[in-house]
Amino acid sequence: MLILQPPLIDSLPTAGSPLKTLSNLPKSAIPLAIADIASRSNSLVLVLVEKSQDAQQLVNALHFYLGQEHHLDAEGEADGSVDLPIVHLPDWETLPYDSFSPHEDITSERLKALSQLSDLHRGLLILPIQTLAHRLPPREHLDGQRFVLTTGDTFDLHTERRRLEASGYHAVDTVHEHGEFAVRGAILDVFPMGSQQPLRIELFDTEIESLRAFDPDTQRTITKVDSVTLLPAREIPLTETGITTFRNHWHETFEGNPRDCSIYQDVSSGLAPPGVEYYAPLFFNHMATLFDYLPNDTQTVRIGALHQALEQFWGDVGTRYESLRHDRRKPILAPEKLFVRTEELFSELKPYGSIEIRDPDTQHPRLRPLPDVTFDAKADDPAAKIKRLMQSGQSVVFVAESAGRREALLELLAKHGVRPEPLEQFSDFKPESQPAVITLGLLDQGITVDGFSIVPESQLFGRRVPQRRRRKQHEIATDLIVRDLSEIEVGDPIVHLDHGVGHYQGLETIALGHDINEFVTVEYRDGAKL
Incomplete structure (x- = not known):
């Protein structure tokens, strides 16, 4: 990684x-x-930001600067060579008191982050300030419902199926999403929370013969594993004890006939109704906060107007509460049961050693914003701005989003006389001997540091890096997307998402009313044009 001296x-x-x-x-x-x-x-180091989007962008950038993009094993997990783990605790991404639950992948990432904190004494924990305000399940909930499977263990299929269901997993025909499992003869497929890939458990009689990670789309094995940790599928316990506690607390908290409320009826039947997370305090005798999970020597970094962001969050909570609290068929908990008040939260933060980053500016003697390096396809020399930067004596690090995008960018730059050296990762960069290199990373904004500049693909083509979040069932290969028309020539094959494969014929100027616009022309079979 880059070490700043001083x-x-x-x-x-x-x-x-x-x-x-x-x-x-x-x-x-x-x-x-x-x-x-x-x-x-x-x-x-606990890093607090204003918004969820800020947290994800920061995670992407830190993976690049700390050289962690290439330290993943076949399952997409850290392979143990990472000195500074980066843990992201995402927000639920629902409105307060919403009638639907967070996406399974968000719940998975949250549970993984909370479980990691038990053993994490050095590294980075990144989250938006409103996520810090959420009350959390006590640590014993995760510890009590977490269990480890190892090759050679005794495994009773009927018993383990019931344990999975009690932990919030649900049975399906084919496993695709976190929190699902499927039984086929002597094989149990399960997508553990916190894992990048589902797991196939193959049995010989009542013994685990093998554990294999597999691709949920092709169902093909990716790699063998020796053991796996199964986390609960939800932040609430749908065990017999959890349901009993929920029912008792419901009667103590709300008036009226609970049989009129579908939330109460579903939980009593062992189901998790949409939005049940906003009733989490009813499942426990006490709730925790993130401070209960943190080591005592935690240091904090605060970025931006956090107090203002939290006050705005509380304003939204109050508005939602007042608009929804009068529905007797769906009573809701008071905000203080679910969230920590602003004053209490900052009081809890006070004992920790803290750094505040505020008043972003451009007047720093060593760190400066990247100058305009936009690739201008209409100019006589589209790479003129890039060349000007290199001619100023700056070494340049180009950052592509993927291996496929790196090859496309190398080809494009070579057409205009710029030939950066491919680099495995940023930490290998030697600015004194490498005038131009290209590496991989999800970096949204570049920067000039002392004698070199970091130029992400997003600033070459004037667009933002897509945020890496949930796995999609049908993804478009980002390597193949045309970022800029200078990447293709007339006659090249091109795929339109709706109309299929055609041949690129350049730009055509068309007048629409009083406006004149340029349109991409694609020619199909028999001369048909789009």
Whole structure:
């Protein structure tokens, strides 16, 4: 990874020390500053941002700067060579008191993050401030419903099926999503929460003969594994004890006949109705907060107007509560049962050593925003801005989103006399001897650091990096998307999503009313044009 010398901050704060401030950093330099802080810290670093989108962009950038894009095993999990784990605790991405539950992949990522905190004493934990305000299940819920399967273990199919159902997994014909399982003879397929791939458990009588990760789309084996940890499928327990606790607390909290409420009826039947997460406090005798999961020596980094963002969140919660609280067939819990108030939250943060990054600016002596390097297909020399940057004495690191995009970018740049050297990962870059390189990463904004510039693909073509979130059943291969028309020539085959394969015929100017616009022309069989 890139080590800044001298560091941006002279010494890191410790518990009880005054809040330190980093100001005048360009916004694009914030991920680099956090990577620098985390690499020098011997503690877990909790990073708080204003919005969910900010958290995901920061995770992507930190993977690049810390050199972790290439440290994944066949299952997409960290292979153990990562010195600074990056843990993302996502928001539910639902409105307060919504009548639907978070996506299974979000729940999976949340449960994985919370389970990792038990053993995580150094690394990065990244989340939006409103996620910190959510009350959480107590740690014993995760610890009590987590179990490990190992090749050679005794495995009674009927018993384990019941245990999966009690943990919130549901039976299907074919496993595709987190929280699903399927039984076929002496084989049990399950998609564990927190795992990148589903797992196939093959039995010989009552013994686990093999554990294999497989592709949910092709159902083909990817790799063998020796053991796997199964986390609960939900943040609430649908066990007999959990349901009994829910029913008792319901009677203590709400008036009226519970038989009139579908939430109560579904939970009593062992089902998880949509939006049941907003009744989580009824399943436990006490709730936790994220502070109950954090090590005592945790350091925090606060980015942006967090107090204002949290107050806005509480305003939305109050508005939703007042509009929904009068439905007797669907009573809801008071906001304080579900969320931590602003004053209480910042009071809990106070004892931790904290750094605040505020007032993003462009006037930093070492870290500067990337100049305009847009690839202009209409110019005489489309790569003129890139060449100007290189001629100024700056070494340049081009960042492509994938291996396929790297090859396309290399071909495009070579057409215009720019030939960067392919680099396995950013941490291998040597600016003093490599004037231009290209590597992989999901980086949204570039930056100029001392004597070199980092140029992400998004700033070459003037578009944002797509956020890597949930696995989709039918994905479009991003390697194949045409980012800029300069990548293709007249006569090249091109695929339209709705109309199929045709041949690119260039741009055609068409007048529509008082407006004149350019349109892409694609020719199909028998001279048909689109």
